[in-house]
Each structure stands twice: as structure tokens, then as C-alpha cells.
Amino acid sequence: MIVVFAPLQREFIKELLHQKLHDEVTFHFEKQENMKLYFSCDSQSSNAVKVAKKVIKDSKYGSVLHFMVEEA
Amino acid sequence: MNNFINWLDRKLVPIAAKFGNQRHLVAIRDAFASLMPIVLVGAMAVLLNNVFFVPWSLVAGYIGAEHPFIVWANANLAPFFDALSAGTLSLVSIYLAFAVGYQRAQAEGHDPLATGILSTASAFVLGIMGNADTGSFYDAKGMFIVLIAALVTSEIFFKVTEKNWVIKLPDSVPPAVGKSFSAVIPGAFSLGFWAIVAYLFTHFGNTTVYVWFQNTIANALLVLSQGVVSVMLISALIPLFWFFGLHGANLLDGVLQPIYGQLALNNIEMFQQGVRAVGGEGNLSVWVRGSWDAYVFLGGSGATLGLLIAILMFSKVQQDKEIAKLGIPTGAFMINEPVIFGLPIVLNPTFFIPFVINQPVLALVGYTATSIGFAGPIVNQVPWTTPPILSAFLATNGSVGAAITALINLVICVLIYAPFVIMANRAEAQRLKEEAIDTNNQPANV
Numbered sequence: 334m335i336v337v338f339a340p341l342q343r344e345f346i347k348e349l350l351h352q353k354l355h356d357e358v359t360f361h362f363e364k365q366e367n368m369k370l371y372f373s374c375d376s377q378s379s380n381a382v383k384v385a386k387k388v389i390k391d392s393k394y395g396s397v398l399h400f401m402v403e404e405a
Numbered sequence: 406m407n408n409f410i411n412w413l414d415r416k417l418v419p420i421a422a423k424f425g426n427q428r429h430l431v432a433i434r435d436a437f438a439s440l441m442p443i444v445l446v447g448a449m450a451v452l453l454n455n456v457f458f459v460p461w462s463l464v465a466g467y468i469g470a471e472h473p474f475i476v477w478a479n480a481n482l483a484p485f486f487d488a489l490s491a492g493t494l495s496l497v498s499i500y501l502a503f504a505v506g507y508q509r510a511q512a513e514g515h516d517p518l519a520t521g522i523l524s525t526a527s528a529f530v531l532g533i534m535g536n537a538d539t540g541s542f543y544d545a546k547g548m549f550i551v552l553i554a555a556l557v558t559s560e561i562f563f564k565v566t567e568k569n570w571v572i573k574l575p576d577s578v579p580p581a582v583g584k585s586f587s588a589v590i591p592g593a594f595s596l597g598f599w600a601i602v603a604y605l606f607t608h609f610g611n612t613t614v615y616v617w618f619q620n621t622i623a624n625a626l627l628v629l630s631q632g633v634v635s636v637m638l639i640s641a642l643i644p645l646f647w648f649f650g651l652h653g654a655n656l657l658d659g660v661l662q663p664i665y666g667q668l669a670l671n672n673i674e675m676f677q678q679g680v681r682a683v684g685g686e687g688n689l690s691v692w693v694r695g696s697w698d699a700y701v702f703l704g705g706s707g708a709t710l711g712l713l714i715a716i717l718m719f720s721k722v723q724q725d726k727e728i729a730k731l732g733i734p735t736g737a738f739m740i741n742e743p744v745i746f747g748l749p750i751v752l753n754p755t756f757f758i759p760f761v762i763n764q765p766v767l768a769l770v771g772y773t774a775t776s777i778g779f780a781g782p783i784v785n786q787v788p789w790t791t792p793p794i795l796s797a798f799l800a801t802n803g804s805v806g807a808a809i810t811a812l813i814n815l816v817i818c819v820l821i822y823a824p825f826v827i828m829a830n831r832a833e834a835q836r837l838k839e840e841a842i843d844t845n846n847q848p849a850n851v
Contacts, residue, residue: 339650340649340650340752341410341649341650341651342414344414368650368746368749368751368752393422394418397422397424397651397652397655397656398650398651399646399647399650399653399751400650401742401745401746
């Protein structure tokens with residue numbers, strides 16, 4: 334399980350990761366607590382954190398969003 | 406609050422993304438980032454000389470310039486570090502020209518090597534080597550012109566290539582040779598354009614682009630960038646972006662780095678050349694890129710080390726105290742993401758005012774202390790992860806006044822955050838009270 338801290342564009346991040354395969358990791362959106370978005374993943378969390386960070390950074394809003402990804 | 410966040414999502418983020426993804430600004434930002442090894446190696450070499458080995462070093466200030474160690478180090482060690490600085494910081498505009506061209510081409514799917522080389526050549530066509538009267542512009546002084554030259558060169562190169570005005574060789578020719586030939590015509594257009602510009606300046610103005618820029622726009626930019634209002638405005642803007650969940654550094658670096666980054670490198674070069682006066686044309690700049698690290702970003706953006714100290718001193722919220730304890734070690738090295746998202750600070754109305762206003766206040770104090778000569782100017786580049794106070798001390802080549810200023814700033818930001826931490830205590834007490842009332846009012850399960 335990983336958690337994405339996202340003050341902005343939470344829906345965008347959900348769509349970006351939920352049920353999508355990125356670098357052999359599939360993310361599933363589980364729940365939201367304020368700015369925290371929880372995703373389960375079919376890979377080691379440490380690897381999933383790296384992949385999620387890269388996917389968000391490479392997205393169209395990635396360069397301007399201030400976010401953090403951690404193992405939940 | 407949700408409506409406001411929705412508004413930010415719909416209106417502000419797309420505009421910020423357009424600005425943050427603007428291809429020329431991205432190329433400038435990434436080019437500066439790619440120069441990091443050169444700038445850091447050069448800056449470290451200058452730092453070591455300035456602190457230990459030369460007669461005007463920090464150590465020499467304590468033990469005397471005639472001390473046998475200084476005499477020996479100046480003869481045997483300083484030349485090694487001088488060579489490192491001469492090959493890095495003193496030629497930084499050349500590297501920048503290449504890096505900007507390279508980054509632009511890579512982003513647009515063109516030949517990065519050819520574009521980088523042509524961008525570098527443009528800097529020379531425009532006269533970066535200078536003459537006996539003007540001196541060269543290889544160092545930070547030439548940065549603005551090479552930035553413009555590299556960006557325009559890249560555009561000309563792309564346009565000509567896209568029109569397919571290229572020499573095509575048979576497939577049997579090795580790829581490297583084929584690529585070189587296909588860059589000949591675009592290269593001729595790019596360099597030819599700059600040759601015309603250089604000719605016009607020399608023929609009609611009896612000057613070069615570099616000298617003209619230095620005497621006109623650079624001085625105007627210097628005045629603008631060194632104004633206390635500009636410094637305070639930028640200092641407020643950065644945490645404002647962070648607070649709303651936007652990447653302040655990424656958004657502003659494309660604009661700030663060419664101005665304040667250049668001034669930082671200028672200060673390093675000028676200090677080495679013996680310039681000690683601060684403020685005004687031909688002197689060391691009062692405010693450069695490193696000034697924010699030394700006096701403002703104490704513990705990271707928003708000077709959050711002050712907040713952590715205020716929490717440890719005044720907070721009654723157990724969770725906040727735990728986060729503060731965990732945040733102090735990383736905050737000491739200027740990393741504050743765990744605090745920004747952990748407390749959280751972003752989108753937290755309680756901390757909006759102190760998070761945004763303390764930076765301009767700290768900048769004002771740092772600026773004033775440097776202007777009046779209490780703190781020395783920033784003349785060394787230290788890694789941004791250097792702990793507060795030590796960072797100011799090293800960046801100013803051992804100015805005790807600078808270290809005291811950073812310490813005063815740390816106290817100021819604790820004082821600015823303290824009332825809001827106490828306010829958070831009250832809010833937490835109220836929340837616990839309401840929670841207790843809710844629990845008492847719940848019907849008991851029978």
C-alpha cells in the first residue's frame with residue numbers, strides 16, 4: 334500500500350494511477366483521507382513508491398505539483 | 406475550502422502548468438540543473454581556497470597571512486583549486502550555451518549534439534571572447550546573452566531542419582557523419598544570423614552585444630533584482646506556491662536562476678579578484694541565489710525549522726510534537742517535506758499566515774544586515790543542504806555577522822510561528838472537547 338499526499342489535482346492523480354499498469358505495477362485506489370490518497374499495488378511498496386512518483390512527475394501537471402509519495 | 410481547492414484545480418493549476426512547462430523556461434531550468442557538477446566542483450574549489458589556503462582566507466584571518474602554513478598552502482595547494490575554478494566557474498557561460506541548446510533539442514526531438522555545438526558557436530560568433538579593453542564574457546557575465554543566443558539558435562536550427570533544408574547522405578555513410586552533414590545548412594543559417602547581429606553592433610555601435618547588454622539591460626536588471634521590494638516579493642511568492650500545493654522552485658527557477666544564479670557566480674568570481682565592496686555597479690551584490698539558503702530557507706521553504714522549534718516549545722498537541730521531533734533531524738539539513746505534508750502545512754489555514762509572511766520578513770533582515778555591512782556578502786556557494794547558521798557562515802566566507810543574522814532570523818521565525826502554534830493548541834482543545842461531548846451524547850448500546 335502506498336499513500337500519495339496531494340493537496341491539488343487529486344482526481345487527476347486518482348485517474349492517472351487507478352487500475353493502470355505502470356512499469357509492471359498496477360495501482361488500485363483504496364480510500365481518501367483529506368489530501369492523502371491510498372493505493373494498493375501488486376508490487377513491493379518501495380518499488381511502487383518510485384513508480385508512482387515518476388508517473389506523477391512525468392504527467393502534464395507533474396512539474397508544478399507539490400506532492401509526496403510514501404509507503405503506507 | 407473544498408470549493409477553493411476545486412477552483413485552484415480548475416483555474417490555477419492549468420495556468421501554472423502552462424508556465425511551468427513553457428519549453429524555453431524548462432530548457433533554461435534543466436540547463437542550469439545540468440551544470441550542477443561544474444558549478445559545485447568549481448564552487449567547492451573556491452570555497453576551500455577561500456576558507457583555508459590563500460592569504461585572504463578565513464584561516465589566514467585568524468593565524469595571519471604570513472603563517473608558514475598559509476605561505477606553503479598558497480604556493481602548493483591553492484593552484485590546484487585555482488585550476489579547478491578556472492576550468493569550471495570561469496567558463497560557465499560556455500557550458501550553459503551548450504546545455505541550453507542540448508536541452509531544447511532533446512525536448513523537441515532534434516539532434517542535441519549539433520544544436521548544443523551550434524549554440525556554443527553562436528556565443529563565440531557574438532564575441533564572447535571580448536578584447537583587451539572589455540575582457541572576456543566566458544564567466545557568469547555572459548550568461549544572459551548566451552541564454553538568448555542558444556534559444557534563438559535552437560529555433561533557427563529546428564525551423565530549417567523541419568523545412569528539410571538539409572544535406573542528405575546515402576544510408577551507407579556512418580550515422581555520425583550523416584548527422585553532421587544534415588546540420589550544415591541549419592548551422593549556416595543559425596551562425597549566419599548571429600554573424601549579422603555581431604556585425605551590426607560592431608559596425609554601427611562600435612561595441613559587442615555583450616558589452617552593450619552589460620551597460621544597459623544588465624545594469625537595469627541588477628537594480629531591479631537588488632531592490633528590497635523585489636527580494637521580499639519573491640520571498641513571499643515561493644511559500645505561497647508551496648502552500649497551495651504548487652512546486653514553487655520549479656515554477657520560479659526558470660526566471661530566478663538566470664538573474665540571481667548569475668549574480669551568485671559573479672560574487673564568487675569578483676571576491677576571488679579582490680572585490681570587497683558591496684552594493685552598486687561593479688561591486689558584490691547584496692542579494693544572490695544563496696542568500697535565500699543562508700537567511701530565509703531555514704529548515705526548508707517557509708523556514709519550517711522555526712515552526713518545529715515553536716511546536717516543541719509551545720505545542721500541546723501530541724501528534725504535532727511527534728512530527729516536530731521526527732522533523733528536526735531532516736529540517737536541520739533543509740528538508741521539510743515530512744513536516745509540510747505531515748502536520749500538514751499545505752492547505753492548512755492555521756499556518757497560512759506565518760508560512761507565507763515569515764520569508765519576506767527574514768529576507769528583509771538578511772538584506773538589511775548585508776546592506777549595512779553587519780553580515781558579509783555571499784561569496785561562496787555551499788550545498789543547499791548545509792544546516793542553517795553554518796550555511797550563512799560558510800557562504801559569506803566566515804562572516805560572524807552573517808551567522809548572527811541567521812541565528813536572529815531563526816529566533817524571528819520561531820516568534821512568528823509561536824502564536825499560531827498556540828492557536829492550534831486552542832483549536833485542538835476545542836476539538837477534543839466537542840469529541841467528548843459527542844461521545845457522551847451517543848446512546849449506549851443495550
